[in-house]
Amino acid sequence: MTDWTANLPRAAMAYLEGRRLDEVECIISDLPGIARGKAVPASKFARMSSFHLPDSIFYQTITGDWGDAAGEDGFIERDMILRPDLTTASAAPWTGDWTLQVIHDAYDRHGEPIKCSPRNVLKRVMKLYEAQGWEPVVAPEMEFYLVARNIDPAKDIEPMMGRSGRPAAARQAYSMTAVDEFGPVIDDIYDFAEAQGFEIDGITQEGGAGQLEINLRHGDPVKLADEVFFFKRLIREAAMRHDCYATFMAKPIADEPGSAMHIHHSVLETETGRNLFAGPQGGETDAFYHFIGGLQAHLPAAIAVLAPYVNSYRRYVRDHAAPINLEWARDNRTTGIRIPLSEPEARRVENRLAGMDCNPYLGIAASLACGYLGLMEERRPSKQFRGDAYEGEGDIPRVLGEALDMWDEATALHEVLGREFARVYSVVKRAEYEEFLSVISPWEREHLLTNV
Structure with a gap:
């Protein structure tokens, strides 16, 4: 050696x-x-x-x-x-x-660091936290589908064939039998992850046909973004060994739930290791509320990063396991911002808006940037939501073009993430969007060709 x-x-x-x-x-x-x-x-x-x-x-x-x-x-x-x-x-x-x-x-x-390199963007945000004596901690959740091989873009994506010889079934969330259907793929995922030194906190069956979720242990944001970056490749390679594909599209199958990258956040005081979100007696602090307020105020403009493709916006569907607004609540999975059950020292804020199709460095950076701005601006959130948030109004962009317009006006976010990155990102995503708009879809041909 x-x-x-x-x-x-x-x-x-x-x-x-x-x-x-x-x-x-x-x-x-x-x-x-x-x-x-x-x-x-x-x-x-x-x-x-x-x-x-x-x-x-x-x-x-x-x-x-x-x-x-x-x-x-x-x-x-x-x-x-x-x-x-x-x-x-x-x-x-x-x-x-x-x-x-x-x-x-x-x-x-x-x-000098290249300003539009995604890892450098995340490191830039980390330095802003460090300058305040804070240490952000994140824990990402990765949702993805195992699907049948698909080499024809005109063909609908279908669930993979399970170990039983039957296609993966939907609406089997948390079923161990459903997880067993993908046993050989999951075994390879575990083996590859062990060889790479990654600690998986758990694998569960999600609500979609062939949809799985992998949770990673909380830690340093750059290290966790590296792991998600590595994991996407690892999972794809494991799937291809077993005659199927792994896809991280936000919405690969029309009638199934989309795939998210939920991001859990907490912020520690660097000198003491104390969680800023928990007070001396375990109560919720001003910093806790300011972080939530920052997410509510700035996430609409950050959606262009958290939902980077036209397909991403197909995930935000009412009553379909994805948020449609920026309400916050404790232990409520219908809201865009959720406070999970935890002891005070582990109190954290979960952003449920990011899609699994986002770049992990940029998704984590953008989410942390929104929270940072809330802390610095001392933002107060709206009143805690109670009930089913799907009954409320949607207040996030519904298409990529609208999201990019909001992104271009988000000067506060640009200052945190870097103005040069913000400029390059907008130009590239608009070029992508224009290319999409030049394609005539099967829906248009089916319903408009002879009817209008």
Whole structure:
């Protein structure tokens, strides 16, 4: 083993024990959350302190087209300097040889962080909390579907075939029998996660046909975003071993619930470790209410990040396991902001609006940014909601175009997340939206062709 491998994370060391490392995948997240980078021989990586990729990877839409976001100098594709964060070194156990993945951070030629790199955006928000003597803690929940292979975009997505030889059934939430249907896939997910050093807090069957949820233990936001970034690839690889796909689309099947990435937040006082949301006698503090107030005030403009695609807005359906407004309540899953049952020291605020299709770095950053603004502005929330929030009015954007309009006007959010990131994000997402609007859908052909 070469010197650089001597201080790798414990799981990576265990994975390589007695084996020869063949390859290192040098990766970084783009705006959609796709892993971009280079695979290099391990011997070459040992001699590298950095590598280069063009900054244009952050101007690319989900379809592979480009947004005109390059700035005043034009589309010249400057090289970024990508430096490895060896604390992220993780096995790629699905590969045919012994491979590690390493997440990199992006800098310009002057050593400044690239402002539109998603991991840097989250780190920027973390620094704002740290400057106040605060330490944010998050716990993401990942919902996804296991579906039958689908190579024809015109064909409806269908549930995968379970172990019993029958398609996965809907409305079997929390059923252990339903989980057993996917046993071989779940076994591989556990094995891959163990090889990568990730601790799964639990796997449950959700309400959709073939829909599962994985909960991760709470911790540092950057570390947890790294894990979700890794997990999406891990789960896809596990599914493909068993002749099915894993999809993180917000709404892959029309009549089934959508998939969310619920984000639980708490904020600790750095010096003492005290939860800012709990007072000396365990009561709810002003900071607790201010954080909720910040979510209510700023989440509408952040929806463009939490729900980044046209499909994302199909998830926000009344009475369909996704919120339609920004009400808050204790232990009430119909509201967009939920306070789970907990002891005072573990008091937290759950944002239920983020879709599983969002970039984990950006989704967590945007959610934390809203809470930060609430703390700084000393926002007060509305009165706690009681009852079924689906009976209330919707107060979040219903389409991507409306969400982007709100995003463009959200100057307070731009200051927290970075103005350059906000500009690039808007340009890229609008290019994506315009591309979508140029496509004529089957619904239009079926109902408009001969009827209007």
